[in-house]
Amino acid sequence: MDIPANLSDGGFPAWPLPLDATCAEFARSAVRSVYREFGMPRDLTCDATVIASEIATNALLHAYRAERTSSGAGRPELWAYLRRHTGPEIVIKVFDPAPWTGPARRPPRSAPTDATGGRGLHLVDALTAEHGGRWGIHPTRGRLGAAPSPGKVVFFTVPLPAQATMPPALPRPRSRRRSAERIHTLLTARGLRSHLAADRSVLHAGAGWQVWIREESISYHLPGREIAWLPASDEIEVVERIVRHSEEFTPVCSPAALPL
Known part of the structure; x- marks a missing residue:
């Protein structure tokens, strides 16, 4: 990809x-x-x-x-x-x-x-x-x-301060399929198993988390937490949060409350 x-x-x-x-x-x-x-x-x-x-x-x-x-x-x-x-x-x-x-x-x-x-x-x-x-x-x-x-x-x-070269408010979004496949690829590379729905709009795994991909936004749900919504361009942020959550709640780790 x-x-x-x-x-x-x-x-x-x-x-x-x-x-x-x-x-x-x-x-x-x-x-x-x-x-x-x-x-x-x-x-x-x-x-x-x-x-x-x-x-x-x-x-x-x-x-x-x-x-x-x-x-x-x-x-x-x-x-x-x-x-x-x-x-x-x-x-x-x-x-x-x-x-x-x-x-x-x-x-x-x-x-x-x-x-x-x-x-x-x-x-x-x-x-x-x-x-x-x-x-x-x-x-x-x-x-x-x-x-x-x-x-x-x-x-x-x-x-990014006002004088910086600001990126567009939202770059041209990927299709739902491409966005889902990219998230899936990034999670797999970190050793996390995920599954794509047939229409590539949803990812889920046995750990209990789910991700819904839309043209304008990405939402995700982690066990014990409310659904969070992010811009469609924040694929990496979604992956980083899921990896972090998976590590926080392994038996050798202590739960943390520090927000990203």
Whole structure:
């Protein structure tokens, strides 16, 4: 299936992060390339690259290196996509193979004034808030490699400002068939089994979730939650929520209340 590369056309790139000292610079370069697509302001781009550098470094030093001796542990990855349901915003996620241990909204207690590290999440918190964005942590599965590895992502969002090159309010929607097939393909790639209805308008799985695809919108239902409605262009967001839900409610995970 043809998956567009550009975020404004529904692209969902995933980059393997280097496992050496170039990790932070690679993350900065990837985010700059994403922001360049939308003509983001220089100061916002600079701050976003700092955020990406911090969370990529944390993923390498404190997650990957702690878990790399585990059988089948994945490697850090960087993802990006555009979502629209609350207004156009860029979502950057850094995946690592460390186990999910519960929700985290705020950085830990301040580091001592003479400490040489420990301030990264405070910086992430301050910079995302300054630009009207958010950050957080949630369980998920990796996207690269022979098999999807369980783990978590640290994500941050930045709304597209008025001076950015705004994408259309809604790009030309795919047909219901193509949209359903893309969601099905993305879920399968993450190790989740789904089934397509004959008319390709509904997907469902044994975990109890359902997705309804229409020309103008996508709605989905997760067990114990109300039906949610998203624009037809938010296929990736639907997939990310389903994967997260599947990981939150596995026996080894704790339920989390942190909203995306």
